Amino acid sequence: MEREQIEVDVAIVGAGPAGLATAIRLRQLAQEQGRDELSVCVLEKGPEVGAHILSGAVIDPRALDELIPDWRERDAPLTTPARDDHFLLLREQGALRLPTPRLLRNEGNYVGSLGRLCRWLGDQAEALGVEIYPGFAAAEVLYDESGAVRGVATGDTGLQPDGTPGPRHEPGVEIVAGRTVLAEGCRGSLSQEVIATYGLDGDADPQTYGLGIKEVWEVDASVHRPGSVVHTVGWPLDSRTYGGGFVYHFGERRVSVGFVIGLDYSNPHLSPYEEMQRFKTHPAIRRHLEGGRRLSYGARALVEGGVQSCPKLEFPGGTLVGDAAGLLNVARIKGTHTAMKSGMLAADAVFEQWAQASGSTGAAGVDRALTDSWVWDELRAVRNVRPAFARWGLWGGLAYAAADTYLFRGRAPWTFPHHADHEQLQRQADARPIEYPAPDGVLTFPLLSSVHLSNTNHDEDQPCHLTLRDPDVPVRVNLPEFGAPETRYCPAGVYEMIGDEAAPRLQINAANCVHCKTCDIKDPTQNIQWRVPQGGEGPIYSEM
Amino acid sequence: MKVLVGVKRVIDYNVNIRVRADGSGVETENVRMSANPFDEIALEEAVRMKEAGICSELIAVTVGDEASQEVLRSALAMGADRAIRIHAEASPQPLNVAALLAALAREEAVDLVLLGKQAIDDDANQTGQMTAALLGWPQGTFASELTIEDGRARVAREIDGGQQTVELELPAVITADLRLNEPRFVKLPAMMKAKKRPIEERTPEALGVDMRPRVERVEVSEPVPREAGVRVADVDELLHKLRNEAGVI
């Protein structure tokens, strides 16, 4: 069946902070310069803006100040100023309060929900004339004869599991765009394709990632300290595994509690989900949640490679922005402000080019603008912090980070490289087994009851969106060598080994997927590929 | 034939319902909302009637606040010809909604009012029946099959014991059950066009309807959580537990 075509000037994939900031800035410029005809269209795979957004979040308003200076008067949902920072080293028994590193101080920042901020940004964008279409995922990159990107296509709907059209089949739609902006966030499925197609990461180190698992709790007023920010290192992880926890108090008796684990962890027995549950039981964390009720659960991978791993942003026909390009500042665990700023810079360059000579596919100068901006200065200054932890573990990492911040002030003349996360797993025989405590149903919960709180859903009657390049690898390689790590790293219980010992089989419960992208990253032989399911499916987060 | 379809904006069926801590109701703030699934089924049925040439004009109506326009946009994208929003505070009661729908059905001189069998938020299963009563029209509720011929509607109804088929003279009120059809996916170009189309606005005053609530909600509470099950090793243990612990055999 022929696909319908829609033409727009700029197509943006993803309504996160990066995509929305791009869209807003483009339409601001169009209005300021009397070029109201500029059409900007945003596709979002979540059923509404913000539904797939999961963040901390302590937000540095620097980019927002530049984009919408009167955001406070416009009732942006950032109303809890960060008040006090606690940096804790957790031990199995007890906790030690360390001096808060400069990078983790949050004066001037705000604690809130990035999903809610995105909904508000979406409203601002629509008021400026941006067209946002939640519920429509970009499934395919379109190329022209010269090999440049000419847009994206949404996926077909109503395909049957075997890929053939069912009774409700509708072909996807081609969005043909002068410029295509990929703002898919960490490990975007189209972004990965475009990076590979054009070798955008040719000069970069492998990207390295973390997995963040988070819950939002409603707590008793007596323990709620709006604006209070806690970061932890140490227990329950061993000192060779990079990661840490956070507890952020905000809004109406809300507490975000989360745990991030570097996906370069080596022990295949490790379960990020169980580590996160165990983390909550530490007395220093438990007291924040005592008597509260858990409202939601979710997980999302984050980019940790910094400048070493940044691909080139621009490709023929478009550009990457935000976490799709790896622009998170891992030493500060903040990527919202850099994502937004990168979108604004891309918008400036793309607008300029569009306004001058429509039809040109030459580079608009986004990479140059990025390296000239504060985003690059900020990311360059912290570039050695994350790899120092990978090299020397927690103690060496902390020591290096302190030296780097206070002695070298980020200007050390060396740069440490990154390694690829999927190559770091040890053989299961060489690794120490880990016993996790059973959930208590009050503070800690079984995995499936958590997944339930992500509100995720997928029509079972469609092709599986988690595809195996070789269907035999899970049983032939992953199971004997690594003990089927996908059954542990997936924070939604999607992968299950079933069948008896003689004939084990990997079952993929794709309906549970929360779109965190971890399997696409961590599978030891890179055999799993995450693709977009039908638009509008996946988690429904409201305050993540 | 003119068809009026009611579409209510409710908490999305995938979202876990949460009772507010103070028991005053269900939490709807910052919660994903979407069209009541049974209303999408009603709408799909009407769109099919249009495609079959049975329906000449399809009007989608919602009763609600400004945010409920969103469900009308999808209704337009699915194939409604017109969309009307009747202004109301969030969650008006079934009798008020029925009175509004009846008034609108008369004003628009429709031949068929097609609703969902119930809305998945309050589960009252009342609006369709009350609308029919206020209009004095025949009703066919829980429809799982619907054929319209010669000014009559033949409705296969889902009932406890199986299926019942009724024939109604039009105009009538029919409410859709789950098996009536599977709604289509909304297409992106249709959604783009729907965004640019007008939504007509009406008020209860203009329709002459008194919106005072007739039912007072005293308290909302969560169902008592079910106790977790236990795994038994074998049939003997099961029998033992049934006999000695549960005392049922």
Ligand SMILES: Cc1cc2nc3c(=O)[nH]c(=O)nc-3n(C[C@H](O)[C@H](O)[C@H](O)COP(=O)(O)OP(=O)(O)OC[C@H]3O[C@@H](n4cnc5c(N)ncnc54)[C@H](O)[C@@H]3O)c2cc1C
């Ligand atoms: C656990 C955790 C804690 C964090 N804490 C903080 C913090 O405290 N402060 C801070 O500033 N940052 C924090 N971050 C980082 C921050 O959330 C990200 O840097 C930021 O969200 C990146 O923005 P983005 O727009 O690039 O991508 P995202 O926010 O990931 O948005 C991408 C959007 O694109 C959509 N999308 C993706 N692919 C497609 C497709 N093919 N078609 C259609 N839509 C698509 C997604 O659904 C999503 O809505 C944290 C991240 C995590 C995971």
Ligand SMILES: Cc1cc2nc3c(=O)[nH]c(=O)nc-3n(C[C@H](O)[C@H](O)[C@H](O)COP(=O)(O)OP(=O)(O)OC[C@H]3O[C@@H](n4cnc5c(N)ncnc54)[C@H](O)[C@@H]3O)c2cc1C
């Ligand atoms: C036996 C039984 C089995 C069930 N099984 C399931 C199940 O399998 N799965 C499941 O998810 N749920 C199930 N339910 C729950 C049920 O689907 C609904 O939740 C519920 O009954 C809706 O109640 P309501 O009173 O709000 O509907 P009503 O208020 O009576 O609404 C009925 C219709 O009136 C119209 N209407 C109402 N208000 C408006 C408005 N503001 N604007 C426009 N039109 C409006 C709509 O067309 C609506 O569909 C079941 C319920 C029962 C009784």
Ligand code: SF4
């Ligand atoms: S299947 Fe992959 S993307 Fe989905 S939740 Fe599991 S690890 Fe994340």
